[in-house]
Amino acid sequence: MSSDMTNSPRPKSPDSVDQDQFLTILSREEAMARFDAALFPRALPSEQRRLADAQGCVLAQDIVAPIDVPPFDRSNVDGFAVRAADLSKAGEAAPVRVMLNDEVIACGTAPLRPVLSGTATSIATGGPLPRGADAVVMVEHTNPAGAGAIEIRRAASPGQFVSYAGSDIARGETLLRAGTMIGSREIGMCAACGISEVLVTRRPQVAVLSTGDELVQPGTPLRPAEIYDTNGAIVTAAVNENGGEAMFLGAVADDEEALEAAMRKALATCDMLVLSGGTSKGAGDVSHRIIARLGKPGIIAHGVALKPGKPLCLAVCDGKPVIILPGFPTSAMFTFHDMIVPVLRRMAGLPPRSDAKVTAKVPVRIASELGRTEFVMISLVEGADGLIAYPSGKGSGAITSFAQADGFLKIDALADQLPAGSEAEVTLFTPHVRVPDLVIVGSHCIGLDLVAAPLARAGLMVRSIAVGSLGGLAAARRGECDFAPIHLFDEATESYNAPFLMAGLELVPGWRRMQGIVFRAGDARFEGLDAQAAVRAALADAACIMVNRNQGAGTRILIDRLLGEARPDGYWNQPRSHNAVAAAVAQHRADWGMTIAPVAHAAGLGFIPLAEEHYDFALVTARKQRPAVQAFLQALASEESRAALEGAGFRPA
Numbered sequence: 001m002s003s004d005m006t007n008s009p010r011p012k013s014p015d016s017v018d019q020d021q022f023l024t025i026l027s028r029e030e031a032m033a034r035f036d037a038a039l040f041p042r043a044l045p046s047e048q049r050r051l052a053d054a055q056g057c058v059l060a061q062d063i064v065a066p067i068d069v070p071p072f073d074r075s076n077v078d079g080f081a082v083r084a085a086d087l088s089k090a091g092e093a094a095p096v097r098v099m100l101n102d103e104v105i106a107c108g109t110a111p112l113r114p115v116l117s118g119t120a121t122s123i124a125t126g127g128p129l130p131r132g133a134d135a136v137v138m139v140e141h142t143n144p145a146g147a148g149a150i151e152i153r154r155a156a157s158p159g160q161f162v163s164y165a166g167s168d169i170a171r172g173e174t175l176l177r178a179g180t181m182i183g184s185r186e187i188g189m190c191a192a193c194g195i196s197e198v199l200v201t202r203r204p205q206v207a208v209l210s211t212g213d214e215l216v217q218p219g220t221p222l223r224p225a226e227i228y229d230t231n232g233a234i235v236t237a238a239v240n241e242n243g244g245e246a247m248f249l250g251a252v253a254d255d256e257e258a259l260e261a262a263m264r265k266a267l268a269t270c271d272m273l274v275l276s277g278g279t280s281k282g283a284g285d286v287s288h289r290i291i292a293r294l295g296k297p298g299i300i301a302h303g304v305a306l307k308p309g310k311p312l313c314l315a316v317c318d319g320k321p322v323i324i325l326p327g328f329p330t331s332a333m334f335t336f337h338d339m340i341v342p343v344l345r346r347m348a349g350l351p352p353r354s355d356a357k358v359t360a361k362v363p364v365r366i367a368s369e370l371g372r373t374e375f376v377m378i379s380l381v382e383g384a385d386g387l388i389a390y391p392s393g394k395g396s397g398a399i400t401s402f403a404q405a406d407g408f409l410k411i412d413a414l415a416d417q418l419p420a421g422s423e424a425e426v427t428l429f430t431p432h433v434r435v436p437d438l439v440i441v442g443s444h445c446i447g448l449d450l451v452a453a454p455l456a457r458a459g460l461m462v463r464s465i466a467v468g469s470l471g472g473l474a475a476a477r478r479g480e481c482d483f484a485p486i487h488l489f490d491e492a493t494e495s496y497n498a499p500f501l502m503a504g505l506e507l508v509p510g511w512r513r514m515q516g517i518v519f520r521a522g523d524a525r526f527e528g529l530d531a532q533a534a535v536r537a538a539l540a541d542a543a544c545i546m547v548n549r550n551q552g553a554g555t556r557i558l559i560d561r562l563l564g565e566a567r568p569d570g571y572w573n574q575p576r577s578h579n580a581v582a583a584a585v586a587q588h589r590a591d592w593g594m595t596i597a598p599v600a601h602a603a604g605l606g607f608i609p610l611a612e613e614h615y616d617f618a619l620v621t622a623r624k625q626r627p628a629v630q631a632f633l634q635a636l637a638s639e640e641s642r643a644a645l646e647g648a649g650f651r652p653a
C-alpha cells in the first residue's frame, strides 16, 4: 500500500478497508487522512447551557446582540447634565450660573425633568442623561452659587463625558462567532447583553481506559513489578484541555473478556474511547482483536510510521472513534496530541490548535530511523547566538520526556539523522517560551535541587538537564549552560574534576558524596565489615550477585579496584545511576553494589562507607556575571544550603 499521498490523494473509504491494513504500517499523513475520512463530516450535537455552566464550551451558533449596551446615553462622571450651548462662553474668569433642576439622577434612577436652557441636573456616574441634556460637566469644575444654583467654570462640547446608547455593543451586532471557546471574557459580553443561556456544542464524552496487569492507580501502594497508571491520568487531563469531557474508567487487566466488557460499556454511553497499552503485539495484548467485534468499519490503521508511537491503533466503531495509544507514556502523549487532539477538537467544534514555533540550533547529532517520521522532545536554553534545543535523552518510556519538554522537532521519514549544529523548527507545547534564567547541564544530584530552591523562591527559573558529567562538560565548552555539575575521577592524578577543565571553564567546589557498599540491612555476609572485607566475603560466596556501574562512572573505578581480576556474577549488569544500584539490591536482584550514602539510606539499605566522591561545578567563566549565576553561587555558599545538604547526607566542600 502506498504511503505517498501524492499517489493516493483520496483516502480509501473506510468501507474498503481490508485485512491487509492490519499488517501494513501507514505513513502518519495517510493514517490521519483515513481516520478523518471515516469520521467527518459529522453532525455536532449541541445543547443549551446556562451561561454560568458554559465556561470552556464552544459556541454552536453566532450570538447577535439583542440590545444596545449601554441601553441609554449615560454619564461617565459625577457632575451635572447640561446643555453645552449654555456654556459656550464659560471659563475660570467667567463662570456661567445655571439653575439646578429639582432632581438627582443616581444610577438606576430614570430622569423625570428635562434640562431646559439655563438649567442643569445633578447626575452620578452611570446615570441616564435627561431629555434636553447633551453633555456632562464634572463636579470639580463647578461651585455652589446660592440656593438651587451652581457656577460652571469650563465650557463643554456636546457629548462630553457621555457614553451613547449602543456605543459598547450595538443591537444586531454579531457579538461572538460559532466556534469560540467560552471563557470569562465571552461570559462577560453575554452577561452585558442579558443573555443567560447559550447554545454550545455538546462536549464529546470521552471514555479513558488503561490496560495492563501491572497498573495500579496512584494512592495505592505498589507491589513488586507494578507501576502506577500514568496514561490514565494524563490522557484524562489532556482530553479536558482540548474540548472533551473525559470519563476515566480505571485500568483493566489484560483479560480479553473483562476488557471487551469495559469497552462495550464505555461505547454505550460515550462518543469516543481512548485506551492505552496492549497495542504492541506482546503477550496479553488483546485490545485490537476486540475492536474488530465492536462495530463497523473497525480498525483504520494499526501501526503508523511514527516515532514515538508506532503501535498506535486508530479505529471507528459505528461512527465512534476508538483509539489505542501506545503504552509508553511519552509515546501515548505524543500520539494523542499529534493525531487524536485534532479529531477531538473537531468533534468539540473547536478550531484547530495553533502551535507556536521557534527556530533553535541542535547541539548534538540526533540519529533517526529511516522510514519513520520522528519527533524529538526537546528542552530550550539560550545560547550565545539564539536558542538551543536539547533532545530529551530519556526515551518514550519516560513520562518526563514529554512532560518536561518545551516542545518537539520533527525529523523527516527520509532522513537518518539530524546533524549537530542544524537549525530546526521547534513546535512549542505552550505559546510562550520561557527561557530559563539558569541552565545546569551535566550530572544530576538531589543536592542540586536543595541548592536551587532559594532561586526558585526568588522567581528565577532554573533548568537542569541530566546528560552525565562528560555531556555537561561538552555543553559548557560550547557555552550552552552556566554550570556543568561533574564528578569525574582522574586515575593519573588520583583527583576529581580539576584535571578535566578546559579553557574558559573554572571549578566551583560543590559537595562530597560518600560512596560505599550497599547491602540489605541484616545480611550477615556484610554487616559490620569494612569495604575490602565485604567484597572478599561476597567473592567467597558463589551465590552472591553484585550490581556494577557503567564504564566511565567514578564509582566504577572504585569497584574495579576492589574487585581486581574477579568478575563475579552480576558484573555485567551495569546501570547508569546510583538509584538503580540501590533499587537492584533492595529488590533482591543483586546482593551488593556501590552507591552514595543518601541514596542507600533513602532505600533503607545497609551502607559501608569507602571513599568520598567530589561533586563540583564547571562554571562557564564568560557567564559568571549573569545575575542568576551569581544567585546560584550565593545560594551554594549560604548557611541554608549547607545545612540542607548536610541534612540530606552530603558534605559541603
Ligand code: AMP
Pocket (backbone or CB within 6 Å): 210, 211, 212, 214, 215, 227, 228, 229, 230, 231, 232, 276, 277, 278, 279, 280, 282, 285, 326, 327, 328, 329
Ligand atoms: P503495552 O503496549 O501494553 O505492551 O505497554 C508498553 C509499555 O508501556 C509497558 O512497559 C507498560 O507497562 C507501559 N504502560 C502501559 N500502559 C501504561 C500506563 N497506563 N501507564 C504507564 N505505563 C504504561
Ligand code: MG
Pocket (backbone or CB within 6 Å): 211, 212, 213, 254, 277, 278, 327
Ligand atoms: Mg500492557
